Amino acid sequence: MQKIPWNSVEEEGLSERIRRRAIHGGNISLALFQLAKGAVVPLHSHQNEQMSYILGGTIKFFGSSGEIVAGKNEVITIPPNEEHGVEVLEDCISLDIFSPPRSDWMKGDDSYLRK
16 A cells, blocks of 8 residues: 655656656556647547546547547546547546556657647
């Protein structure tokens, strides 16, 4: 067992409008995103199952399954390998869980986020 305060996790500025703190375990990754209105994450896919819990704000997910707008206290689930992207409609805080862990992030291979 281990306790990790979020403020002890390094914050990454991925773009002018996207910031991320991530913790990687043996079987999952947990990420806290701060997304400014107007931010866009382009279409992409990954081998990881994803759940995004919106803590505040409004965000639109789009992709091969259509569009879903989510707000505070709503969860979006994305199956592995499903193409998806994000448009931030209002400043947003999202807690995202991925399984298996995001090895691409650990390697710094997440250029689609870094614009």
